Amino acid sequence: MADSAQAQKLVYLVTGGCGFLGEHVVRMLLQQEPRLRELRIFDLHLGPWLEELKTGPVQVTAIQGDVTQAHEVAAAVAGAHVVIHTAGLVDVFGRASPETIHEVNVQGTKNVIEACVQTGTQFLVYTSSMEVVGPNIKGHPFYRGNEDTPYEAVHRHPYPSSKARAEQLVLEANGRKVRGGLPLVTCALRPTGIYGEGHQIMRDIYYQGLRLGGRLFRAIPASVEHGRVYVGNVAWMHVLVARELQQRPALMGGQVYFCYDKSPYKSYEDFNMEFLGPCGLRLVGTRPLLPYWLLMFLAALNALLQWLLRPLLLYAPLLNPYTLAMANTTFTVSTNKAQRHFGYEPLFSWEESRTRTIRWMQAMDSSAQ
Numbered sequence: 042m043a044d045s046a047q048a049q050k051l052v053y054l055v056t057g058g059c060g061f062l063g064e065h066v067v068r069m070l071l072q073q074e075p076r077l078r079e080l081r082i083f084d085l086h087l088g089p090w091l092e093e094l095k096t097g098p099v100q101v102t103a104i105q106g107d108v109t110q111a112h113e114v115a116a117a118v119a120g121a122h123v124v125i126h127t128a129g130l131v132d133v134f135g136r137a138s139p140e141t142i143h144e145v146n147v148q149g150t151k152n153v154i155e156a157c158v159q160t161g162t163q164f165l166v167y168t169s170s171m172e173v174v175g176p177n178i179k180g181h182p183f184y185r186g187n188e189d190t191p192y193e194a195v196h197r198h199p200y201p202s203s204k205a206r207a208e209q210l211v212l213e214a215n216g217r218k219v220r221g222g223l224p225l226v227t228c229a230l231r232p233t234g235i236y237g238e239g240h241q242i243m244r245d246i247y248y249q250g251l252r253l254g255g256r257l258f259r260a261i262p263a264s265v266e267h268g269r270v271y272v273g274n275v276a277w278m279h280v281l282v283a284r285e286l287q288q289r290p291a292l293m294g295g296q297v298y299f300c301y302d303k304s305p306y307k308s309y310e311d312f313n314m315e316f317l318g319p320c321g322l323r324l325v326g327t328r329p330l331l332p333y334w335l336l337m338f339l340a341a342l343n344a345l346l347q348w349l350l351r352p353l354l355l356y357a358p359l360l361n362p363y364t365l366a367m368a369n370t371t372f373t374v375s376t377n378k379a380q381r382h383f384g385y386e387p388l389f390s391w392e393e394s395r396t397r398t399i400r401w402m403q404a405m406d407s408s409a410q
């Protein structure tokens with residue numbers, strides 16, 4: 042009993058813990074981190090499912106708060122040994138203003154860093170993104186690259202720009218002295234396109250297909266590969282990196298790691314069909330049904346409509362100039378840096394990841410009917 046009491050001594054804080062990725066990180070920590078004494082979940086919007094977590098041996102503390110409010114962040118961080126910072130505005134559809142995206146993703150991250158320094162939290166894991174690297178505004182492909190692959194990371198869009206700045210702040214903070222004199226140890230994880238249970242975009246595409254009579258129309262060449270990674274493996278990598286960061290600060294502090302698993306390299310649409318197909322949808326066309334110039338015109342028209350309608354309503358379709366360019370630029374990673382640095386191996390095989398995602402979609406479908 043004494044061993045287990047000694048073992049359960051750590052306090053973790055997960056910002057954005059009620060989000061798509063955040064919820065999986067929370068559940069993975071409760072399953073895979075035996076040293077957890079308290080798990081704090083900080084989010085603007087707390088989920089009702091948190092209540093079910095409060096019956097276990099770990100103290101689960103739900104904190105409704107805003108990362109843009111420094112005092113709220115400091116109060117949540119105080120006393121935590123590890124912070125996993127996933128909170129962010131994931132918006133490439135023009136829903137939020139560039140200022141709001143920057144406020145949440147950059148200033149919010151600054152507030153988390155300063156809270157760690159001021160309150161003495163020594164370990165910070167940041168959920169960055171592949172977009173910190175690319176695709177860049179020139180549409181240069183990134184074909185099975187790794188953390189050391191040279192690539193001209195040039196961004197104009199608010200979201201990737203904010204993620205790049207936030208990641209830079211986190212990495213630069215590595216080594217700063219926190220309250221009590223110990224060094225802050227930070228690292229950043231760069232997931233590619235995350236899929237799995239709770240993925241809102243996949244849900245939106247599914248319902249779009251249902252509205253079109255069970256059909257989706259190919260818009261992206263099958264040859265354009267887009268890296269994808271299962272949410273359970275991304276969550277597992279967060280848990281593992283947070284644990285190993287405490288053991289190997291000299292090696293891992295200030296490092297970035299792409300999140301990867303055995304998910305196959307496919308175009309964004311073909312990959313989605315791995316899950317949408319078993320749910321009854323069909324992808325029409327072996328090549329894009331519309332020429333690229335017409336898709337660009339439609340994307341630009343969507344952007345214009347969004348701007349014109351903004352005073353009345355939010356019009357934010359999937360197709361806009363940025364998402365079209367992104368979807369049409371190959372971006373895949375092939376790396377083993379996480380395996381070399383902290384022994385990461387995917388927890389879920391491709392088959393398991395696919396099956397779990399399909400089951401989620403089928404359950405979503407049956408509840409919608």
Ligand SMILES: NC(=O)c1ccc[n+]([C@@H]2O[C@H](COP(=O)([O-])OP(=O)(O)OC[C@H]3O[C@@H](n4cnc5c(N)ncnc54)[C@H](O)[C@@H]3O)[C@@H](O)[C@H]2O)c1
Pocket residue numbers: 056057058059060061062063083084085086106107108109126127128129130131145149168169170171204231232233234235236
């Ligand atoms: N979804 C992907 O494909 C993907 C890929 C790479 C990286 N990421 C990164 O992973 C993280 C989580 O992404 P996600 O897909 O789970 O998004 P999500 O929108 O589902 O989750 C984000 C969470 O952050 C919370 N949040 C937003 N603004 C906040 C604020 N001001 N204060 C406190 N909480 C706030 C939201 O309420 C939400 O619960 C983000 O940092 C994102 O950039 C996502």
Ligand SMILES: CC(C)CCC[C@@H](C)[C@H]1CC[C@H]2[C@@H]3[C@H](O)C=C4C[C@@H](O)CC[C@]4(C)[C@H]3CC[C@]12C
Pocket residue numbers: 131133169170171172233234235242260261267309359360361363364365367368
């Ligand atoms: C209408 C089509 C032409 C485009 C539809 C697909 C489009 C919505 C998809 C394609 C690529 C997707 C992004 C990619 O998976 C990676 C990321 C990085 C991550 O940090 C946030 C999500 C994001 C931007 C995906 C959003 C949806 C995209 C653009």
